[in-house]
Amino acid sequence: MSTKHGFYYKEGHEERLFIDSTPVKQVIDRLSSPPTPFILYSLNQFQHNVNTYQHALNDLAPIRARLSYSMKANYNPHLLSILKSSKVMLTTVSGGEMQLALSNGFEPSKIIFNGNGKTDESIQMAIESGVLLNVDSLFDLEVILKYARQLNKIANVLIRVNPILGDSNVHAYNTTASKTSKFGTSIDDLESIYKLIEDNHDKWIRLFGFHCHLGSTISNTQVIVECVEKMIKLFDMKRFHHLRFLNIGGGLNIDYKRYANRTANEPEEHISIPTIEDYVQAIKQPLQSIPNSIEIIVEPGRSLVANTCVIITRVLGQKQTGPIRQLIVDASMTECIRPALYQAYHHIDTVISSPQEERIAYDIVGPVCESGDFLGRERCLPKILQRGDFLAIFDTGAYCSSMSSNYNMRPRPAEYTLDEHEQIKVLKKRETNEDLLRTYCID
Numbered sequence: 001m002s003t004k005h006g007f008y009y010k011e012g013h014e015e016r017l018f019i020d021s022t023p024v025k026q027v028i029d030r031l032s033s034p035p036t037p038f039i040l041y042s043l044n045q046f047q048h049n050v051n052t053y054q055h056a057l058n059d060l061a062p063i064r065a066r067l068s069y070s071m072k073a074n075y076n077p078h079l080l081s082i083l084k085s086s087k088v089m090l091t092t093v094s095g096g097e098m099q100l101a102l103s104n105g106f107e108p109s110k111i112i113f114n115g116n117g118k119t120d121e122s123i124q125m126a127i128e129s130g131v132l133l134n135v136d137s138l139f140d141l142e143v144i145l146k147y148a149r150q151l152n153k154i155a156n157v158l159i160r161v162n163p164i165l166g167d168s169n170v171h172a173y174n175t176t177a178s179k180t181s182k183f184g185t186s187i188d189d190l191e192s193i194y195k196l197i198e199d200n201h202d203k204w205i206r207l208f209g210f211h212c213h214l215g216s217t218i219s220n221t222q223v224i225v226e227c228v229e230k231m232i233k234l235f236d237m238k239r240f241h242h243l244r245f246l247n248i249g250g251g252l253n254i255d256y257k258r259y260a261n262r263t264a265n266e267p268e269e270h271i272s273i274p275t276i277e278d279y280v281q282a283i284k285q286p287l288q289s290i291p292n293s294i295e296i297i298v299e300p301g302r303s304l305v306a307n308t309c310v311i312i313t314r315v316l317g318q319k320q321t322g323p324i325r326q327l328i329v330d331a332s333m334t335e336c337i338r339p340a341l342y343q344a345y346h347h348i349d350t351v352i353s354s355p356q357e358e359r360i361a362y363d364i365v366g367p368v369c370e371s372g373d374f375l376g377r378e379r380c381l382p383k384i385l386q387r388g389d390f391l392a393i394f395d396t397g398a399y400c401s402s403m404s405s406n407y408n409m410r411p412r413p414a415e416y417t418l419d420e421h422e423q424i425k426v427l428k429k430r431e432t433n434e435d436l437l438r439t440y441c442i443d
């Protein structure tokens with residue numbers, strides 16, 4: 001791996017954005033008038049993030065801990081090959097994700113299938129192949145048992161528990177363990193699930209452990225500590241003798257605002273975000289009381305992949321609307337829905353700029369025919385920006401490509417990276433209009 005990894009600015013008479021050891025402008029020039037927007041990946045940054053998690057988890061020894069990547073954050077198959085060679089497990093949330101994991105050669109026992117509403121086909125696929133299933137509710141368990149009997153196989157399961165805990169700084173849409181959450185079963189309601197498992201244990205089902213996930217963009221490690229304390233109490237080794245996993249979910253935030261001090265007038269509030277090491281150290285203490293046969297699973301998505309991508313977009317123009325200067329770019333909510341969906345912050349800046357340039361505040365908006373289509377509010381960017389200038393939208397590796405859409409008949413963008421010789425490698429081709437129409441039945 002090259003020593004430099006990820007996206008960073010190198011200062012000089014011009015500030016240049018780099019990917020690994022290469023200026024991003026050089027990548028754009030080599031692509032020669034590329035259609036925009038496009039996505040640029042630093043797979044070196046991804047490998048670095050995986051290594052950071054694995055080193056941090058090794059520090060929990062003698063407690064054993066595994067990393068399981070939450071594939072919903074970004075299911076680009078090129079990430080999966082890195083994960084496989086690093087022996088990372090995968091957490092999947094649909095039959096499609098599970099099938100992708102299996103077809104990429106992940107061992108079924110290293111795949112977790114989670115979901116509050118699983119289709120018959122996906123449950124059958126999980127049982128038949130030996131994937132670990134999360135039991136979300138009593139009805140989910142009943143369907144799992146039905147198919148275990150029908151397939152004459154034992155289903156290996158964890159129970160998704162709702163510990164009713166959360167970080168108050170997390171947007172409601174990113175919270176998954178409130179009292180009224182649609183995910184999991186609260187601790188007080190577990191007995192009926194236990195009973196049904198006991199009645200079928202070792203015949204059609206084996207309870208391997210417990211799973212929980214408090215939500216995403218969590219910056220408060222204290223709630224994770226409380227969660228671990230609650231979850232550990234569930235391990236009744238006498239009642240269920242196959243118990244071996246405690247999956248504490250993912251959810252760690254990243255510092256999306258770390259570049260913001262490059263420019264004035266950026267949003268004021270900036271909560272400090274624990275590093276991966278801080279997060280793992282925080283759970284060390286409560287884990288001391290876990291039975292020593294139990295392994296911990298940590299299943300992050302965002303903190304593994306968010307900082308591995310930028311979206312490169314072109315300026316289309318600027319205009320004044322009342323007091324607001326609008327900067328219209330060719331990226332939009334169809335490639336980066338997080339600002340529109342939950343007012344999320346993504347840093348946006350130029351690919352090349354001069355430190356002396358006068359900057360003014362803009363609202364950065366996309367061309368999609370929807371008032372909610374914005375990418376950033378009150379961002380300071382050079383006054384002289386004009387049509388054709390390139391901007392980068394940072395930290396778009398998680399929940400951007402995987403949440404993208406074709407709204408307004410917009411093709412999904414190309415995805416590129418640099419290989420070990422710093423040559424451009426196409427990870428995904430840009431969709432064509434024909435691709436968008438392919439599944440319509442037209443007479």
Ligand SMILES: Cc1ncc(COP(=O)(O)O)c(C=O)c1O
Pocket residue numbers: 070072073091114213215216217249250251252299300301302303398
């Ligand atoms: C069950 C489960 N595990 C893990 C994750 C990953 O969360 P994050 O990307 O915030 O780490 C999610 C995403 O919300 C999830 O639903």
